[in-house]
Amino acid sequence: MPPARTLTSTVSLVFSSQLRARQIYRHPAFRFRMASSSAFGLKEASLVRSQGFIDGKWVDAKDGGVIKVTNPATTEELGTVPEMGLAETKEAIDAAAKAFKTWSKTTANQRHDILIKLYALMKEHSDDLARMITLENGKPLAEAMGEHLYSASFIEWFAEEAVRTYGEQIPSPFPGVRNIVIKQPVGVVSILTPWNFPSAMITRKLGAALAAGCTAVIKPPPETPFSALALAELATRAGVPPGVINIVTTQSNVRDVGREMCESPIVQKVSFTGSTPVAKMLAQMAAGTLKKVSIEAGGNAPFIVFDDADIDAAVEGVIVCKFRGTGQTCVCANRIFVQSSVYAEFASRLAERVAAFKVGNGLDKETTHGPLIHDRAVDKVEAHVEDALANGAQVLLGGKRIPGAGSFFAPTVLSDVPADALVNREETFGPLAALTRFETEEEVVAMANNTAVGLAGYFFSRDVGRVWRVAEALEVGMVGANTGVISQAVIPFGGVKESGLGREGGHGISEYMNEKLIAFGGL
Incomplete structure (x- = not known):
């Protein structure tokens, strides 16, 4: 466990992050009007086709x-x-x-x-x-x-x-x-x-x-x-x-x-x-x-942060991997496993970064994250949050749907999420980062592979031997080692198992x- 003063500073940071996160709900992106629905406001309206082909x-x-x-x-x-x-x-x-x-x-x-x-x-x-x-x-x-x-x-x-x-x-x-x-x-x-x-x-x-x-x-x-x-x-x-x-x-x-x-x-x-x-x-x-x-x-991608990782790089990796598309990508980090000795530091830095997000209409230049595709998607994220909290998890940031027009859910970071929580068993497809603690490499590889699906997996470590061991041990079709971005036209894209x-x-x-x-x- 980290020393008491580290935990205290983490709690302070979490509270300050939550205060900053409240600005998400008041962001001006929530006061907007649709532009030219008939032609989408495009330079060339003929690109909008309303018939089959x-x-x-x-x-x-x-x-x-x-x-x-x-x-x-x-x-x-x-x-x-x-x-x-x-x-x-x-x-x-x-x-x-x-x-x-x-x-x-x-x-x-x-x-x-x-x-x-x-x-x-x-x-x-x-x-x-x-x-x-x-x-x-x-x-x-x-x-x-x-x-x-x-x-x-x-x-x-x-x-x-x-x-x-x-x-x-x-x-x-x-x-x-x-x-x-x-x-x-x-x-x-x-x-x-x-x-x-x-x-x-x-x-x-x-x-x-x-x-x-x-x-x-x-x-x-x-x-x-x-x-x-x-x-x-x-x-x-x-x-x-x-x-x-x-x-x-x-x-x-x-x-x-x-x-x-x-x-x-x-x-x-x-x-x-x-x-x-x-x-x-x-x-x-x-x-x-x-x-x-x-x-x-479907996927249920593990994202592993080892104690020898570059924490700043790992946080940025989670940001791009978990929250791209407001968490609605097939290769999103869904289960985030963090080694105990760096858990508090990683959690506080991630909460601080997520608190800076601006949620709103994608047409607003200040918006960093848009809505979910529909209210059913919001319902699923909400259900995963409620299940995690009922099983002992804590909210570091967000955790609620955003009221008003549109299908919005606040970018969320949960700590102390148990390995058997619903969010760790199902693909969330939403802006929910659920952090689960682990102790050893063998333990986390077993946790990562404990799923019927295997599309993508990610981990951060500066140990060259561990990089090769874990990359080969993960039961997925694609591995991101020290990167949260794998999608490219030139690579073989696909998964294993289901x-x-x-x-x-x-x-x-x-x-x-x-x-x-x-x-x-x-x-």
Whole structure:
């Protein structure tokens, strides 16, 4: 245990942090008005599309149904998109199948050139596309711009990967035979994405699919459909032919649409990012026709701070890892384990940093953290806080929902959270940093691995031997050692255990291609 005066200074800091944190509730970002909901206040209003996209045409739902899309910071309506269903989904799949016949025959250079044009258009309209992300998702403009650039980087990366899809020759044990392996696109691809990264979760999949020569049907989330539709608009301008990209928007009919996208015998691959329960359901549907499946499902990322860590660096690592997207990222630090000898120091420094956050409308330049996506997300964070407190945890900062318009929860730091608290067993997806104490390396590795999922994990240590031991021991698909940021277009992104199948980014184009052997005899 740390000496008494350290604990006393920690308590004093916590109280002062709570006083400063009260300014969060009075921040002027909570006094705002929505700007130009009809055109999102964009420089180019034509990027706002309110129809689905099938076979190169902007279309409404056959029954005229619509989905209302709201700004999570204000609850004001941004606009509507079609409430499409099974009939529109089948049309989109048929259009993709027809387009595949010609798109799959284009050369890698041709696909490269079109994707590079799309990348250039995305960069040209950066301000508008970032603003669109903020309006429908809620994240601050600076963070939305970061997502947009991340999104564009996938298009650039896979444009280059298109011309690196090499085959190979394998020596044959038989005389007069040559074994040639070529790579071919799998066919029509179903893409289902979440709302936390409205643009990047699409391009990470779509970029690879288009580069490989596949065609796609995309189902964006009903909370954030406009970013997807804007990408389709720019792809058309870049020269992507009709039917290569199709977008079906739905909310009430999501079960029927999702089932068709997974079970249709025309579809040859399904790529999904979302929760583990939904991932299991979609994988079962796709199994009926033995489709290729790529899944990035839920996480419960451990973040470990060892006693030999650079504490300042570890605090900054938690800030970017835990609170990016207001805690709504699949690779967020969810369980924060701190070694006892540095626990008080780390907790006080983290509380002080979080107290400086400015919560509000993402369009306000002073805002550092925006709303959660909807009130159900707020309810989940609140439930995790209440469970932790009931089991002995203490509030260092925050701990309450923020009243008024919008789905806001105060950035929260809890101390003395037991290892079996709900927040340590479930992915919170919100601005809650829950600190749990540990004593030894062996103990914390066991705690970190005590979960059914394994997407990402993080730790801070200056012991080189420990870095390698822990990095190899963590049961996750990605490890951040002395960094809280791992997401890049160039890396293999994905998890182990119930966090998913396959890898995206990096060499993920291979997930959208089949290897074919051609054995030449009689030579």
